[in-house]
Amino acid sequence: MRITPLAEGPLLVEGPVELVLPDGTVRRSDRPVVALCRCRRTLNEPFCDTSHRPRSRHRPTGTRTETGTATGTAAGTRTGKETDR
Numbered sequence: 001m002r003i004t005p006l007a008e009g010p011l012l013v014e015g016p017v018e019l020v021l022p023d024g025t026v027r028r029s030d031r032p033v034v035a036l037c038r039c040r041r042t043l044n045e046p047f048c049d050t051s052h053r054p055r056s057r058h059r060p061t062g063t064r065t066e067t068g069t070a071t072g073t074a075a076g077t078r079t080g081k082e083t084d085r
Contacts, residue, residue: 002014009035010035010036010037010039010048011035011038012036013034013036014032014034015031015034016030017029017034019036021046027046037049037051
């Protein structure tokens with residue numbers, strides 16, 4: 001068995017893996033490599049669901065908002081280069 005800790009990420013364990021949780025529940029994975037969460041943000045504990053990654057709130061250009069108005073530079077919004085007068 002090989003366990004590889006990733007910097008700011010999960011532990012990678014070469015599988016198949018059988019885990020016994022503190023409550024006695026057994027979780028099994030037959031995958032060749034299993035990522036075990038270390039950040040405790042996962043919704044699929046003990047397995048990593050990439051919740052440790054930073055999330056971007058960037059909306060792609062040209063998408064529509066809930067009010068139906070277009071967003072993005074293609075729709076005429078500021079690019080950050082203009083100045084207020």
